[in-house]
Amino acid sequence: MALVSLVSGVTALPPSVAVVLLVLALAGLLMHHHISFERRRAGVPLPPGPPAEPVLGHLRVIPAANPEYAYMQWSKEYKSDVLGFHILGQPVVVLNSAKAAVDLLDKRGANYADRPRFVLFEAMGFKRTLTFLRAGPAFRLHRRILQKRFQKSAITVDQALQTKETHQMLLGLLANPSAWETVLRRFATAIVLGIGFGISIHTDADPYIQMAEDASYALGHGGAPAGTPVDYFPGLRWLPSWMVDRSLRFARTWHWAIRKLHEAPYHAVVTSAEGGGPQASSLIQGLLAQRQSQLHTGAEPELSEDDIKGAAAAVYAAGQDTTWATLIVLILNMIRNPDVLSRAQQVLDDALGDRLPTFADRARPELAYIEHIVSETLRWCPVSPVGVPHRTVADDVYKDMFIPAGAYVYANARAITHDPSVYANPDAFEPDRYARGEPLPVGQFGFGRRICVGQHLAQASVWIAAAALLKCFKLKAVKNDRQVTCTDSEVKLTNGLTSHPNQFSCLFEPRVDVEALVRKAGEV
Ligand code: HEM
Numbered sequence: 384m385a386l387v388s389l390v391s392g393v394t395a396l397p398p399s400v401a402v403v404l405l406v407l408a409l410a411g412l413l414m415h416h417h418i419s420f421e422r423r424r425a426g427v428p429l430p431p432g433p434p435a436e437p438v439l440g441h442l443r444v445i446p447a448a449n450p451e452y453a454y455m456q457w458s459k460e461y462k463s464d465v466l467g468f469h470i471l472g473q474p475v476v477v478l479n480s481a482k483a484a485v486d487l488l489d490k491r492g493a494n495y496a497d498r499p500r501f502v503l504f505e506a507m508g509f510k511r512t513l514t515f516l517r518a519g520p521a522f523r524l525h526r527r528i529l530q531k532r533f534q535k536s537a538i539t540v541d542q543a544l545q546t547k548e549t550h551q552m553l554l555g556l557l558a559n560p561s562a563w564e565t566v567l568r569r570f571a572t573a574i575v576l577g578i579g580f581g582i583s584i585h586t587d588a589d590p591y592i593q594m595a596e597d598a599s600y601a602l603g604h605g606g607a608p609a610g611t612p613v614d615y616f617p618g619l620r621w622l623p624s625w626m627v628d629r630s631l632r633f634a635r636t637w638h639w640a641i642r643k644l645h646e647a648p649y650h651a652v653v654t655s656a657e658g659g660g661p662q663a664s665s666l667i668q669g670l671l672a673q674r675q676s677q678l679h680t681g682a683e684p685e686l687s688e689d690d691i692k693g694a695a696a697a698v699y700a701a702g703q704d705t706t707w708a709t710l711i712v713l714i715l716n717m718i719r720n721p722d723v724l725s726r727a728q729q730v731l732d733d734a735l736g737d738r739l740p741t742f743a744d745r746a747r748p749e750l751a752y753i754e755h756i757v758s759e760t761l762r763w764c765p766v767s768p769v770g771v772p773h774r775t776v777a778d779d780v781y782k783d784m785f786i787p788a789g790a791y792v793y794a795n796a797r798a799i800t801h802d803p804s805v806y807a808n809p810d811a812f813e814p815d816r817y818a819r820g821e822p823l824p825v826g827q828f829g830f831g832r833r834i835c836v837g838q839h840l841a842q843a844s845v846w847i848a849a850a851a852l853l854k855c856f857k858l859k860a861v862k863n864d865r866q867v868t869c870t871d872s873e874v875k876l877t878n879g880l881t882s883h884p885n886q887f888s889c890l891f892e893p894r895v896d897v898e899a900l901v902r903k904a905g906e907v
């Protein structure tokens with residue numbers, strides 16, 4: 384209506400003529416778009432997929448919750464590991480095999496390094512956060528900083544912090560076993576907060592744990608990344624809340640949680656520095672120091688304040704919930720598979736005797752079973768099942784299928800890690816599959832130039848936590864907990880950027896003198 388009044392006002396045409404002109408202009412635009420698309424495609428077919436609805440395309444065809452399962456089903460139905468969709472004209476491609484993901488996202492990385500615009504996450508309050516940055520100079524800058532900080536050879540400096548927090552976790556589980564989810568949250572949060580901001584967590588009630596939990600809730604319940612109505616119609620962002628869908632209302636409601644994640648730890652560090660307080664070494668402290676020295680010399684600082692907040696918040700936001708969720712999947716599988724649990728405990732007892740694991744134990748062949756449990760946890764339930772979408776820069780052709788420029792490309796980690804042509808009995812939790820020669824999982828950390836920068840740190844954190852808590856505790860299911868006793872396919876997962884099993888109960892009972900082992904480890 385506003386557009387019609389504008390056209391008729393500017394051109395002094397009667398409103399009915401303005402409407403006709405607008406409709407004609409729109410039809411012309413669509414026709415032009417269609418003709419140029421068909422010319423570019425030159426008869427090469429798009430990847431197959433289910434029938435679309437007129438105009439909306441697959442908007443209502445792709446389930447809003449946990450679409451990874453529907454993609455797996457369609458992949459079988461259409462006998463293709465590459466599927467094609469369009470949502471309101473936006474092409475979407477889903478890769479359902481490791482081969483397709485490696486061929487495109489890894490081997491043709493430059494063409495698949497872009498991201499869509501994540502309007503829902505912008506509405507939630509994310510700013511210059513690597514995960515959501517489009518390809519370009521800011522992406523390259525943030526990627527370079529974080530990749531260097533978290534490369535395999537650099538993260539050995541974090542082992543002291545990871546070990547300290549592991550011991551803290553063991554004492555927390557001993558003191559308050561029923562709050563095990565919070566204790567694990569504290570572990571995951573303390574590591575990324577320590578590395579990102581140099582901030583220590585002192586109690587289970589520390590406000591930073593709640594902050595992390597709130598941000599996780601916001602990230603985990605808004606809907607598929609770049610897949611909600613406002614991501615397709617950014618204009619919806621300006622409508623009042625009563626006119627918009629659930630996901631945008633949710634993003635607005637939880638905006639405070641994401642802003643707090645960016646602002647609170649940043650200001651704590653800056654305030655402490657300005658007041659001459661202690662300056663723990665951290666990612667943010669290094670970046671602030673670099674900015675200060677560039678300002679002192681009169682040079683244009685490479686990083687703005689928003690860059691620094693965004694880089695550190697990326698570590699906090701991307702690192703804590705995913706690590707925590709992976710530990711939740713581990714616990715679930717330990718109580719669902721008591722044989723695996725008792726074998727792991729036997730392996731740990733034989734290899735370690737009367738002491739806790741350290742990172743020096745990780746490479747020991749006698750402990751390969753623990754490494755396999757970590758790999759199987761990452762495979763059995765990739766906590767970011769459709770990952771974060773990439774976006775194509777230019778048109779591409781793959782196996783005689785046309786992938787247009789600007790397509791959103793999802794690697795379906797769930798399909799890749801449960802591919803029956805790669806993994807025997809893929810729904811079963813079987814750490815021994817790797818000893819039998821099945822390949823270690825790929826896809827749970829994404830692919831190509833956007834692959835998770837924190838993957839080595841995350842695996843190290845999950846390994847030390849797993850080895851220590853399996854060494855110290857008997858884990859038992861609570862009778863009649865449906866989540867635990869039901870079959871694999873019925874485990875209900877949360878839906879969002881991270882996805883993990885819904886709440887379940889677990890009994891933690893010490894099987895060693897936990898305090899004595901922690902004390903002994905501290906003396907070494
Ligand atoms: C088990 C734990 C983790 C899982 C499963 C995980 C998974 C992922 C996935 C699937 C992506 C998207 C990759 C792609 O687009 O191809 C990603 C990106 C990212 N992850 Fe992780 N992650 C974990 C832990 C961490 C940690 C500990 C950090 C912190 C250092 C971190 C930082 C990031 C960042 C900054 C990105 C964005 C990379 C980019 O867009 O260029 N992640 N992660």
